[in-house]
Amino acid sequence: MIEIGIVEDNVKIxxxxxxxxDMQETMSCKVAVDSVExxxxxxxxxxxxxxxxxxIQLPGMSGIEGIELIKKKxxxxxxxxxxxxxxxxxxxxxLVAGASGYLLKHTSLPEIKESIETLMDGGAPMxxxxxxxxxxxxxxxxxQKNPESNLTSREQDIVNGLVDGLSYKLIADRxxxxxxxxxAHIRNIYKKLHVNSKAEVxxxxxxxxx
Amino acid sequence: MIEIGIVEDNVKIxxxxxxxxDMQETMSCKVAVDSVExxxxxxxxxxxxxxxxxxIQLPGMSGIEGIELIKKKxxxxxxxxxxxxxxxxxxxxxLVAGASGYLLKHTSLPEIKESIETLMDGGAPMxxxxxxxxxxxxxxxxxQKNPESNLTSREQDIVNGLVDGLSYKLIADRxxxxxxxxxAHIRNIYKKLHVNSKAEVxxxxxxxxx
DNA sequence: AGACAAATAACATATTCATGTGAAGCCGAA
DNA sequence: TTCGGCTTCACATGAATATGTTATTTGTCT
Numbered sequence: 414m415i416e417i418g419i420v421e422d423n424v425k426i427x428x429x430x431x432x433x434x435d436m437q438e439t440m441s442c443k444v445a446v447d448s449v450e451x452x453x454x455x456x457x458x459x460x461x462x463x464x465x466x467x468x469i470q471l472p473g474m475s476g477i478e479g480i481e482l483i484k485k486k487x488x489x490x491x492x493x494x495x496x497x498x499x500x501x502x503x504x505x506x507x508l509v510a511g512a513s514g515y516l517l518k519h520t521s522l523p524e525i526k527e528s529i530e531t532l533m534d535g536g537a538p539m540x541x542x543x544x545x546x547x548x549x550x551x552x553x554x555x556x557q558k559n560p561e562s563n564l565t566s567r568e569q570d571i572v573n574g575l576v577d578g579l580s581y582k583l584i585a586d587r588x589x590x591x592x593x594x595x596x597a598h599i600r601n602i603y604k605k606l607h608v609n610s611k612a613e614v615x616x617x618x619x620x621x622x623x
Numbered sequence: 624m625i626e627i628g629i630v631e632d633n634v635k636i637x638x639x640x641x642x643x644x645d646m647q648e649t650m651s652c653k654v655a656v657d658s659v660e661x662x663x664x665x666x667x668x669x670x671x672x673x674x675x676x677x678x679i680q681l682p683g684m685s686g687i688e689g690i691e692l693i694k695k696k697x698x699x700x701x702x703x704x705x706x707x708x709x710x711x712x713x714x715x716x717x718l719v720a721g722a723s724g725y726l727l728k729h730t731s732l733p734e735i736k737e738s739i740e741t742l743m744d745g746g747a748p749m750x751x752x753x754x755x756x757x758x759x760x761x762x763x764x765x766x767q768k769n770p771e772s773n774l775t776s777r778e779q780d781i782v783n784g785l786v787d788g789l790s791y792k793l794i795a796d797r798x799x800x801x802x803x804x805x806x807a808h809i810r811n812i813y814k815k816l817h818v819n820s821k822a823e824v825x826x827x828x829x830x831x832x833x
Numbered sequence: 834a835g836a837c838a839a840a841t842a843a844c845a846t847a848t849t850c851a852t853g854t855g856a857a858g859c860c861g862a863a
Numbered sequence: 864t865t866c867g868g869c870t871t872c873a874c875a876t877g878a879a880t881a882t883g884t885t886a887t888t889t890g891t892c893t
Contacts, residue, residue: 508761537755541746544754548747550761551718565839578823580879594841600882601839609881610849612821613788619829775869790849804871810852811869819851820879 415533416462419445420452420479421495422471426518430466430495433522440529448472449479453486461487464529467512469496469503477506484511491532495520501546508547514538564605564623571598575611576618625743626672629655630662630689631705632681636728640676640705643732650739658682659689663696671697674739677722679706679713687716694721701742705730711756718757724748774815774833781808785821786828 417434419442421427427445434442444462446452450473452465465483469476480492493514494507504515514537516528528538539547564572567588574584581599585592603609606617617623627644629652631637637655644652654672656662660683662675675693679686690702703724704717714725724747726738738748749757774782784794791809795802813819816827827833 505761508758511762513755513758531751534751535755536751537758538751539754541741541744541748544749544757545723545745545747547754547757547761548718548723551715551757552721567840575822576826578818578820578826580820582879590840591842593843596881597841598839599880603881608788610788610790611880612785612825615822615825616786616788616829619826777870792849800870801872803873806851807871808869809850813851821850 415440415464415529416460417442417444417529418452418455418462418465420447420449420465420467420471420476421445422447422468430522430525434526434529437526440526449474449476449482452479453482456483456487461490463489463491464532465490465492466495466525467492469494469498469507477503477510480507480510480512493528493532493538495525499543499546501549504543504546505550515543516540517543564602568598568602568605569623571595571602572614572618572623575599576615625650625674625739626670627652627654627739628662628665628672628675630657630659630675630677630681630686631655632657632678640732640735644736644739647736650736659684659686659692662689663692666693666697671700673699673701674742675700675702676705676735677702679704679708679717687713687720690717690720690722703738703742703748705735709753709756711759714753714756715760725753726750727753774812778808778812778815779833781805781812782824782828782833785809786825 417440419427419431421430424447427447431442431445434440444452444455444459446455448471449467467476467479471479474482476494476496480494483490483492491513492511493516494512495516495518496503497518498504499517507515514528514532516525516538517540520528520540531538570588571584574587579587581592581595585595588595599611599614602614606614606623608614608617614623627650629637629641631640634657637657641652641655644650654662654665654669656665658681659677677686677689681689684692686704686706690704693700693702701723702721703726704722705726705728706713707728708714709727717725724738724742726735726748727750730738730750741748780798781794784797789797791802791805795805798805809821809824812824816824816833818824818827824833
């Protein structure tokens with residue numbers, strides 16, 4: 414028997430979902446409140462449900478803030494967002510905060526039930542459209558690599574040494590070359606990147622600008 | 624009519640999928656090869672398909688390398704991975720390289736067909752289990768912020784100066800303090816962070832470890 | 834064969850950094 | 864009020880870095 418809690422401020426929707434889930438053989442849904450604050454209070458004094466359905470737009474604390482708080486105190490609770498928002502930002506924030514699934518409110522009751530079963534089965538319930546937005550976050554981070562800054566592989570080695578916090582001497586040792594060679598490479602790197610200090614090279618590298 | 628291409632080195636599986644998809648009313652699957660190299664050659668001289676099903680383990684170039692190459696030359700082609708690998712690393716690499724979906728090989732033919740339809744519909748086909756692994760990548764990146772390293776706001780100012788690539792002198796100018804004060808702060812920062820060079824401070828800061 | 838980029842190396846010098854030591858003023862906690 | 868942490872500043876010194884100049888070797892492209 415899966416225990417389910419609901420945080421949703423629209424009473425009609427809340428009651429509808431609660432009644433539907435509670436009548437399922439394998440599910441129990443006794444807790445349905447309209448704010449994160451109430452849910453936190455409830456969790457203090459009662460057994461913790463396995464799954465929470467949570468809205469984002471709520472009176473008081475937002476659902477996304479709620480995820481963080483609840484996950485911090487009760488990491489074992491799985492949270493599915495159930496919301497009208499389908500913008501990447503909200504989706505992303507929810508997942509980073511710790512949500513395990515993301516459904517839109519037009520999801521039908523049987524689909525919500527299936528989603529909970531998917532979740533208990535180790536999956537992450539979300540529509541393909543949501544999934545598409547999620548994976549777009551993986552592709553995007555490719556802003557502008559300085560095309561002028563084509564470092565040779567040896568130069569890239571040296572940069573890695575700098576990023577690792579090594580001195581010229583240690584870089585020379587690492588690659589078994591003389592310290593003057595390291596100097597020579599670094600000179601060339603500075604020219605290509607238009608910088609003139611270790612610090613700037615490290616910063617550029619860690620920002621992915623090389 | 625959706626044109627579909629297949630890159631898969633197992634002849635049986637390849638033929639099976641090709642025949643099944645090609646007999647669909649809305650789909651056409653004329654191109655089925657067993658390596659990325661062959662597919663690239665084919666794309667040179669023919670119309671580009673809308674969707675590619677691609678294996679990861681292939682003779683010659685791997686499917687993941689293939690995604691990057693194909694996406695670079697033909698960004699409009701949508702790629703669905705079809706593989707036995709379900710480890711986060713392969714999934715992650717595929718999505719970063721530009722894949723739009725990720726299916727495991729036990730996926731049934733009708734499910735593959737549905738996945739292609741999902742893709743054309745703007746979704747990202749993947750099983751809930753795969754989706755779960757994808758979103759886990761969002762939660763994790765929060766390793767360990769050194770709790771011992773509570774920098775004061777002034778110290779954080781100095782760190783920001785370093786990250787911006789400034790010399791002590793320029794940091795002193797920025798905050799209108801003497802260079803010796805900058806030195807003093809940096810001494811304290813080094814102690815708190817257990818480092819002993821600008822480079823390490825910048826690296827830690829940009830890695831989010833401060 | 835000649836041009837050219839890349840990797841290697843040496844020598845020199847001015848600047849910047851890392852670190853030691855010491856100290857004054859301010860402010861909040863004990 | 865005494866103590867400790869934060870911010871400010873000074874003087875000093877050895878280590879590391881930034882930059883200039885020059886040169887050999889190797890491999891690639893034409």
